Amino acid sequence: MINIPQTEKKRVIIVGGGFGGLKLARKLENSNFQVVLIDKNNYHQFLPLIYQVASSGMESSSISFPFRKIVQSKKNFFFRLAEIRAVFPERKIIQTSIGKVSYDYLVFAAGTTSNFFGNKHIEEVAIPMKNVSEAMGLRNALLSNFERSITCAGENEKRELLNIVIVGGGATGVEIAGALSEMKRFVLPKDYPEMDKSELQIYLIEAVDRLLPGMDKHSSVNVEKYLRRMGITILLNHRVVDYKDNNVILENGDKIPTRSFIWVSGITAVPIGNLNPSVLGIGGRIQ
Numbered sequence: 001m002i003n004i005p006q007t008e009k010k011r012v013i014i015v016g017g018g019f020g021g022l023k024l025a026r027k028l029e030n031s032n033f034q035v036v037l038i039d040k041n042n043y044h045q046f047l048p049l050i051y052q053v054a055s056s057g058m059e060s061s062s063i064s065f066p067f068r069k070i071v072q073s074k075k076n077f078f079f080r081l082a083e084i085r086a087v088f089p090e091r092k093i094i095q096t097s098i099g100k101v102s103y104d105y106l107v108f109a110a111g112t113t114s115n116f117f118g119n120k121h122i123e124e125v126a127i128p129m130k131n132v133s134e135a136m137g138l139r140n141a142l143l144s145n146f147e148r149s150i151t152c153a154g155e156n157e158k159r160e161l162l163n164i165v166i167v168g169g170g171a172t173g174v175e176i177a178g179a180l181s182e183m184k185r186f187v188l189p190k191d192y193p194e195m196d197k198s199e200l201q202i203y204l205i206e207a208v209d210r211l212l213p214g215m216d217k218h219s220s221v222n223v224e225k226y227l228r229r230m231g232i233t234i235l236l237n238h239r240v241v242d243y244k245d246n247n248v249i250l251e252n253g254d255k256i257p258t259r260s261f262i263w264v265s266g267i268t269a270v271p272i273g274n275l276n277p278s279v280l281g282i283g284g285r286i287q
């Protein structure tokens, strides 16, 4: 039961308390609406810094802010921890993981999720980095691979543990590649003195002919230059098609051994279960 009083005020439901949803919620603070913010997490996430969490540069608590603190003592304002399941526009009702709730206005601001372009196997095995908990998962995976590399006996296994493969040369891939390179240079020599840091290799793989393909060419040239200087192996015009036996498989048949297979190669809108695909446009956006 969602437990929100029915009043004479019109109800605005905002699904998703990211930058968009939260901004609107704040704008409606002193309005004449009853505002209901629904999010599947009970905290707002500052996504631009999750690469710092993934590379152990920051604690997750520094970029996660409880919604209850944000909406504290606000009148006509309700937060509910729930996931949206379906929308019934003709009845002005949404179905959530904690029950149904009616609305006068519905704002869908649930953001995006990683796009695996239909490759179910990669979706199962790759490590995404699209929210705070995924960034923590990535950090834990990297740190446990570093630990194991110190005690493992075989050279092949060691290579798998110390190769990091990042797929996707957009802003997120570039950021995490740079942060991991700094970690290699400044943190590992102190925290892992037994590790030969030259054995840690970072690969950044991009399907088109330049990094940051959404930005101007000047940025692409500069970022490639800096990252190469930082020791990152950049593969352009290379498409990753699979991951088998601890190897990333490229379209040309090449393999890169790794147990740190990071997928940051694109995003798509968070889907709502029952929405008719005909209302969805590019990237799953509602048209």
Ligand SMILES: Cc1cc2nc3c(=O)[nH]c(=O)nc-3n(C[C@H](O)[C@H](O)[C@H](O)COP(=O)(O)OP(=O)(O)OC[C@H]3O[C@@H](n4cnc5c(N)ncnc54)[C@H](O)[C@@H]3O)c2cc1C
Pocket: 015, 016, 017, 018, 019, 020, 021, 022, 038, 039, 040, 041, 043, 044, 045, 047, 048, 049, 050, 051, 082, 083, 084, 109, 110, 111, 112, 129, 130, 131, 172, 270
């Ligand atoms: C690694 C990274 C770095 C970035 N760096 C920058 C940057 O430097 N500068 C910049 O301008 N932008 C940056 N961005 C992009 C920016 O974070 C997004 O554009 C912005 O967060 C989008 O806001 P939003 O409100 O649409 O969605 P989001 O911020 O993604 O918020 C969506 C909210 O919806 C919730 N939600 C999702 N699904 C459901 C569901 N089914 N039911 C209920 N709730 C749900 C989520 O928990 C979340 O709180 C970065 C993004 C990433 C991933």
